[in-house]
Amino acid sequence: xxxxxxxxxxxxxxxxxxxxxxxxxxxxxxxxxxxxxxxxxxxxxxxxxxxxxxxxxxxxxxxxxxxxxxxxxxxxxxxxxxxxxxxxxxxxxxxxxxxxxxxxxxxxxxxxxxxxxxxxxxxxxxxxxxxxxxxxxxxxxxxxxxxxxxxxxxxxxxxxxxxxxxxxxxxxxxxxxxxxxxxxxxxxxxxxxxxxxxxxxxxxxxxxxxxxxx
Amino acid sequence: xxxxxxxxxxxxxxxxxxxxxxxxxxxxxxxxxxxxxxxxxxxxxxxxxxxxxxxxxxxxxxxxxxxxxxxxxxxxxxxxxxxxxxxxxxxxxxxxxxxxxxxxxxxxxxxxxxxxxxxxxxxxxxxxxxxxxxxxxxxxxxxxxxxxxxxxxxxxxxxxxxxxxxxxxxxxxxxxxxxxxxxxxxxxxxxxxxxxxxxxxxxxxxxxxxxxxxxxxxxxxxxxxxxxxxxxxxxxxxxxxxxxxxxxxxxxxxxxxxxxxxxxxxxxxxxxxxxxxxxxxxxxxxxxxxxxxxxxxxxxxxxxxxxxxxxxxxxxxxxxxxxxxxxxxxxxxxxxxxxxxxxxxxxxxxxxxxxxxxxxxxxxxxxxxxxxxxxxxxxxxxxxxxxxxxxxx
Numbered sequence: 193x194x195x196x197x198x199x200x201x202x203x204x205x206x207x208x209x210x211x212x213x214x215x216x217x218x219x220x221x222x223x224x225x226x227x228x229x230x231x232x233x234x235x236x237x238x239x240x241x242x243x244x245x246x247x248x249x250x251x252x253x254x255x256x257x258x259x260x261x262x263x264x265x266x267x268x269x270x271x272x273x274x275x276x277x278x279x280x281x282x283x284x285x286x287x288x289x290x291x292x293x294x295x296x297x298x299x300x301x302x303x304x305x306x307x308x309x310x311x312x313x314x315x316x317x318x319x320x321x322x323x324x325x326x327x328x329x330x331x332x333x334x335x336x337x338x339x340x341x342x343x344x345x346x347x348x349x350x351x352x353x354x355x356x357x358x359x360x361x362x363x364x365x366x367x368x369x370x371x372x373x374x375x376x377x378x379x380x381x382x383x384x385x386x387x388x389x390x391x392x393x394x395x396x397x398x399x400x401x402x403x404x405x406x
Numbered sequence: 407x408x409x410x411x412x413x414x415x416x417x418x419x420x421x422x423x424x425x426x427x428x429x430x431x432x433x434x435x436x437x438x439x440x441x442x443x444x445x446x447x448x449x450x451x452x453x454x455x456x457x458x459x460x461x462x463x464x465x466x467x468x469x470x471x472x473x474x475x476x477x478x479x480x481x482x483x484x485x486x487x488x489x490x491x492x493x494x495x496x497x498x499x500x501x502x503x504x505x506x507x508x509x510x511x512x513x514x515x516x517x518x519x520x521x522x523x524x525x526x527x528x529x530x531x532x533x534x535x536x537x538x539x540x541x542x543x544x545x546x547x548x549x550x551x552x553x554x555x556x557x558x559x560x561x562x563x564x565x566x567x568x569x570x571x572x573x574x575x576x577x578x579x580x581x582x583x584x585x586x587x588x589x590x591x592x593x594x595x596x597x598x599x600x601x602x603x604x605x606x607x608x609x610x611x612x613x614x615x616x617x618x619x620x621x622x623x624x625x626x627x628x629x630x631x632x633x634x635x636x637x638x639x640x641x642x643x644x645x646x647x648x649x650x651x652x653x654x655x656x657x658x659x660x661x662x663x664x665x666x667x668x669x670x671x672x673x674x675x676x677x678x679x680x681x682x683x684x685x686x687x688x689x690x691x692x693x694x695x696x697x698x699x700x701x702x703x704x705x706x707x708x709x710x711x712x713x714x715x716x717x718x719x720x721x722x723x724x725x726x727x728x729x730x731x732x733x734x735x736x737x738x739x740x741x742x743x744x745x746x747x748x749x750x751x752x753x754x755x756x757x758x759x760x761x762x763x764x765x766x767x768x769x770x771x772x773x774x775x776x777x778x779x780x781x782x783x784x785x786x787x788x789x790x791x792x793x794x795x796x797x798x799x
Binding site: 250253254255256271273274275276277278279373376377378379380381382383385 | 695
């Protein structure tokens with residue numbers, strides 16, 4: 193049987209995951225010296241595939257990767273079908289609704305326009321509020337949209353709130369909390385239960401250890 | 407305007423030769439098992455009234471259905487599921503028939519999937535429904551039939567069983583609004599331990615919140631039952647359900663599945679018409695369940711004929727990946743009729759095919775062209791009918 197395959201979101205989550213795997217006792221030499229390779233062995237029993245966030249979800253959903261490390265933001269936007277078994281504790285931030293300083297986003301009955309990179313998250317959030325808003329999908333810096341007068345507010349990932357402040361926006365309400373998660377393909381968890389549970393337990397112990405150190 | 411005459415719509419495709427053979431092969435293997443157990447085939451229409459699928463708990467998300475209106479403005483859909491149409495048929499057309507009814511189908515279903523997700527909107531399903539029977543015998547019959555059907559395609563599958571009543575009974579113990587209940591069900595379904603914990607933290611802690619917290623982790627072998635007994639003991643109905651499940655599990659152990667038989671007490675499916683045992687099967691070649699089924703004792707009442715029922719559907723396309731490939735047929739003989747002997751050539755072909763041989767007829771003007779074609783196509787023998795002494799192919 194092939195080794196367990198883990199789709200890992202490139203970039204910041206990759207570094208944190210690497211640290212977590214090493215703290216859990218995995219040999220990540222190949223990952224540290226990866227060069228341009230995208231599929232990397234970690235010991236005999238694990239293989240890591242480096243992907244973009246949304247692709248990690250796709251690979252796991254189709255079962256070509258058994259496991260994935262992705263941000264909750266990607267999970268919420270993807271609406272996919274898989275198991276989400278562990279909060280890895282890092283990559284913490286939040287989805288928030290923000291609007292230009294001094295404006296009252298919720299006032300009045302006129303239709304509001306919201307710019308976002310995450311239309312599904314935004315749609316669900318306003319549906320739950322019973323509000324009918326116009327959603328505009330923006331690919332780059334979402335903060336521009338209200339500055340240029342395209343939207344009344346934005347729904348975006350907020351870490352420190354610095355970018356918002358510098359662009360004259362202020363957070364109004366949290367939409368959801370975000371952190372990195374370990375996701376598992378539904379069939380894989382059933383077919384390779386022991387291996388996956390052992391792996392998840394080792395990561396969970398490492399997460400607890402790291403949280404203890406903080 | 408863009409002309410789409412040369413493409414197929416998003417989510418559907420043409421299936422050619424080798425893939426066709428595999429799919430027909432799997433269909434034949436599955437339906438052979440169904441027939442051998444006394445099930446009879448029914449064919450339901452490809453389009454149905456929207457109302458068939460819009461009823462209460464059994465509802466299929468409307469964004470997943472392909473819809474249109476008929477000539478009188480009524481809403482119709484391409485069938486997204488086969489159990490509701492069969493429940494309709496059993497309740498209306500077969501209202502007076504002797505029960506139990508044993509029906510099987512081998513048809514396609516249509517779901518509108520997320521764009522570019524790589525999933526098909528049109529999938530072939532083969533399955534059975536046993537209507538008008540409840541109890542261990544009926545459950546065993548259908549699950550054993552599922553095992554036989556899977557085994558007819560692949561030896562490497564896993565079957566897991568669960569019970570829809572567990573979560574339902576536990577959720578009733580908690581002060582939950584319908585949307586909170588649905589939220590918790592989703593967290594159990596996705597085994598999202600962290601979010602499930604958060605949702606339950608908002609409620610006063612009782613033996614029932616602890617039980618629901620444990621639910622998604624309760625999957626595996628027989629040891630799961632002893633763990634579950636700890637929280638089920640406090641409620642007679644729950645203990646009874648658990649005892650029934652254990653009985654079923656132990657009976658199924660007889661099938662010799664070993665560790666390929668699993669229990670998942672957190673099996674809470676989106677398709678909420680299940681009222682008792684639920685089961686799914688997995689194979690390595692496919693990232694999702696290849697067979698799903700369960701007991702749905704309340705569905706038939708919606709169509710005016712309350713009766714217990716249990717059934718399953720197998721994903722024929724997914725199982726087709728597990729059976730060995732078969733090469734498309736290459737004829738053994740090419741028969742070429744010379745000018746004036748065309749009809750005699752057809753007579754020879756008729757004689758040979760009746761003997762069970764595979765024969766192609768040459769459409770070429772000359773024998774030379776026919777021979778070149780046979781070489782390209784890999785046909786070993788060319789027979790020329792030209793009135794000279796007849797060659798025995």
